[in-house]
Amino acid sequence: MNVLAAVGEILVLIGTFFYFLSALGLIRMPDVYNRMQTSTKSATLGSLGVMVGVGLWALGSDFGSVAWFTKTIVIAVFLLLTNPISAHALIRAAYKSGIPLWEGSVVDKYAEHLMSKTEKSEIVEKEGDAE
């Protein structure tokens, strides 16, 4: 076993550990937003660790080749770029469909922002009626 294979195995271990943490976060966290926060971040990073680790391990082992490494890098980059977008869309959809924040939450600036936006549009509409 050479260094690359050893590094790959360690990376896979770290990645699976992060997978475990993300699954734990799903159970442990109080509301949707906190759950998304824990699960998406650690799952993305865990997958990155696992995939890059598998690529390095394939470089170092006897029967693997460079092709494995390039493939895992491509998949890792794809996942790194798409996972945050999907998490963003999910959380936004959850907020828009009216899922409440955890009762321990302190500020909700986005609700204030939305409120001020609707007030503004109402004022504009009223002015339009007056004219």
Add this chain to the structure above:
Amino acid sequence: MLKRALAIITLLIIGYWLAQGLAGVPFGEDKMVVGKYYLEHVKEDTGAVNAVTAIVVNYRGFDTLGEVTVLFIASTGVGALLWRKKKKRTAKTEGSLVLTTGAELLFPFVVLFGTYIFIHGHLTPGGGFPGGATIATAFLLLYMAFVTYEIPHRAFEKTEGLAGIGYVLVGLIGLAIGGYFLYDWIWQTWGWGHDNIGRLFSGGFIPIIYTLIGIKVGTELSGIIDNMLKEGVSE
């Protein structure tokens, strides 16, 4: 309650019956009859490394033609069921900036990957149907991310029909050259690609047919998505 209990009992009886039937099947044992022939002769018969696509396109190409026809009928059926004169997207909320930008950036890569899948059908897992579905996914992405997006209908529907015609045409050329429908003339008669099995330019007519099927399935599923996302607008 009674209904549910009866349904569960019936399902259990059916499941037990199926399990009894499957218990006699020798899974994992060397009982292949036709399968052995396929595995041993696939390279010299078709030039493809991927035995599944070789069987689907080459040995049993007629079934694939039937599948393509089924998809075509499904697309036409959805179009006929949802036919209205005036149709519009009814997306009410705009997607966020992150979503639209992400979809915009991702679109060419998804199309590229779908194309890769159906071009390499004779070498890697996949083929025309997964590749076409991936391309349709790219268009679904655009439909979902933007409030107003429309596929170029005229071009899409023509491409769909032309790709289908192309498949039948390849089969008919085989009929003219080799004597039966879907005869692999590129491999068997021309012997083209005999010395590079396992590379891109091999596999007889499998890559050609899969390119046609991929284009057809991609445009077809995009058309189905387009039909189902629109609603009639009263004038």
